[in-house]
Amino acid sequence: MLEEIAAGEGRALVVTSGGLIGMAMRIVMGLDLPAMAHCCLAIENSSVHRIQPLPSGLALTQFNALPHLDTPERQHARSHL
Secondary structure: OHHHHHHOOOOOOOOOOHHHHHHHHHHHHOOOHHHHHHHHHHOEOOOEEEEEEEOOEEEEEEEEEOHHHOOHHHHHHOOEO
């Protein structure tokens, strides 16, 4: 699915769970299962991740960003799993 989305024109927004984000990271970064599981533990709810198509293949260019929760009054809304 990653290749199909990357082959499309323009930007794509995909909303999914941490498990699928972890699997996408595994594919893009060539991670083994233990490394993927370790990365998944860090994924916060509502975090933003970016995968960009490059001539050399897909690249993870943003991981676990929370710009919408970075203000002091929104810190309470950060959560894991």
